[in-house]
Amino acid sequence: MKFTRAFSLILAVVLAPFAAAAPNTQPNTIANSAELKQKLTETLSVEVHSLQQSPIPGLYEALTDRGVLYISKDGSKLFHGSLYDLDKGMKNLTEAAMAGPRMKMIKPLEDNMLVYKAKNEKHVVTVFTDISCGYCRKLHNQMDEYNDLGITVRYLAFPRRGVPSANADEMEAVWCAADPLTAMTEAKAGKSIKTAKCDAKIAEQYHLGQSLGINGTPAIILEDGSMIPGYQPPKDLLRVLESTN
Numbered sequence: 001m002k003f004t005r006a007f008s009l010i011l012a013v014v015l016a017p018f019a020a021a022a023p024n025t026q027p028n029t030i031a032n033s034a035e036l037k038q039k040l041t042e043t044l045s046v047e048v049h050s051l052q053q054s055p056i057p058g059l060y061e062a063l064t065d066r067g068v069l070y071i072s073k074d075g076s077k078l079f080h081g082s083l084y085d086l087d088k089g090m091k092n093l094t095e096a097a098m099a100g101p102r103m104k105m106i107k108p109l110e111d112n113m114l115v116y117k118a119k120n121e122k123h124v125v126t127v128f129t130d131i132s133c134g135y136c137r138k139l140h141n142q143m144d145e146y147n148d149l150g151i152t153v154r155y156l157a158f159p160r161r162g163v164p165s166a167n168a169d170e171m172e173a174v175w176c177a178a179d180p181l182t183a184m185t186e187a188k189a190g191k192s193i194k195t196a197k198c199d200a201k202i203a204e205q206y207h208l209g210q211s212l213g214i215n216g217t218p219a220i221i222l223e224d225g226s227m228i229p230g231y232q233p234p235k236d237l238l239r240v241l242e243s244t245n
Contacts, residue, residue, distance in 0.1 A: 030051055030052070030053070030060060032073075032075070033051050035075065036051060036060065036062075036071055036075050037051055037062075039071075039075050040062060040064065040069065040071065044064075044066075044069075046064040046065055046066050046069070047064060047065040048062050048063070048064050049063045049064060049065070049101070049211075050062070050063045050101075051063075054070055054083070054093075055083060055085070055093050056070075056083070058072065058073045059071070059072060059073070059079070060072075060073065061097055063097070063098070063101055064211070065207065065210065065211040066210060066211065067080075067098070067210075067211065067212070067213035068094050068097055068098060068213070070083070081094070082094040082095065095226065095227065096226075098212065098213055098225070098227070099224055099225035099226045099227075100225055101225070102212050102221055102225040102227070103221075103224075103225045105208060105211060105212065106126055106156075106208070106212075106221065109156060109201060109204060109205055109208060110154075112156070112175070112200060112201045112204075112205065113126070113154040113155060113156055114154070114155040114174075114175065114180050114181060114184055115152065115153070115154045115155075116143050116146075116147060116152065116153045116154075116155075116181065117147070117152045118146070118147040118148075118149070118150050118151055118152045119147065120150050121150055121151075121152050122149075122150030122151070122241075123150060123151045123152070123223060123238070123241040124151075124152045124154065124223060125151060125152070125153055125154070125220050125221065125222060125223070125237070125241070126154045126155075126156060126220075126221040127139070127153055127154065127155055127156070127218050127219070127220050127221070128155075128156050128157070128158035128205075128209045128212075128214050128217055128218065128219040128221075129155050129156070129157065129158060129217055129218050130157075130158055130159055130160045130167070130171070130217040130218075131167075131170060131171055131174060131184070131187040131188055132160070132167065132170075133160065133217045133218070135217075135218055135230065135231035136188065136217050136218045136231075137188045137189075138231055139218050139231050139232075140184070140185065140188045141188075142233070142234055145234040146234045146237070148234075149234055149235070149238045150238075151234070151237065151238060151241070155184065156205045156208070156209065157171045157175065157200075157202045157205040157206060158205065158206055158209040158214060158217050158219065159171050159202065159206055160216070160217060162206070163202060163203040163206045163207075164203075168202050168203070168206065169195070170187065170193065171187075171200075171202055172196070172197065172198075172200050172202045173187075173193040173194065173195050173196045174187050174193055175198070175200035175202065176196035176197060176198035176200050177193060177194070177196055212227070213227070214227070214229075216229060216230070218230065218231055220232060220237070222240070222241060222244055223241070223244070224244050226244065228240065
């Protein structure tokens with residue numbers, strides 16, 4: 001079964017059996033963990049990084065290379081989407097589950113980031129970007145404003161047309177340029193960048209973005225691992241960063 005077809009299951013199918021359940025106090029041990037991981041891998045062709053109890057009793061939370069999935073205890077039902085806590089101001093529990101793992105998963109690619117460092121650094125954000133998207137260009141055009149506010153911006157590549165693609169090749173040319181920071185500015189201004197090849201790990205960056213639940217650009221990862229999907233003006237981003245510290 002293809003990944004996208006499997007996600008056509010509706011929310012009610014999975015959550016109905018658990019709607020009246022009491023708060024989850026079960027220990028975080030799953031007897032059939034190996035079997036459930038194998039089923040997810042074989043059925044959906046995903047890599048399962050971890051499997052643990054979800055906030056809903058009887059429903060397990062799987063962190064995969066396609067984001068968070070929820071699977072029933074017997075492995076017969078699957079849910080893909082966000083869980084919210086009605087008693088905590090509609091807190092997005094799925095997003096909260098991804099926050100910590102995101103920073104650990106990003107770390108191995110830190111050497112491949114294009115970094116626009118603030119002189120008086122107060123905050124660091126990681127932005128998955130594409131050279132052709134309008135709001136990515138708008139964000140980049142305001143780079144000096146972000147930096148002046150003490151916000152360092154680290155770029156990772158997320159070619160929206162996937163890998164391989166001409167889009168990915170263009171981003172590789174930016175990453176492999178003699179001066180990648182200048183090349184990024186020129187590319188986002190619509191200028192053509194000379195083809196270049198190197199070990200930029202564009203595919204790895206793209207697949208990491210997918211694992212983190214990213215499906216559009218820009219996607220801004222904050223210092224605590226939470227994500228803002230979309231453009232944020234410099235002062236608005238600063239307010240968010242200050243409120244999370």
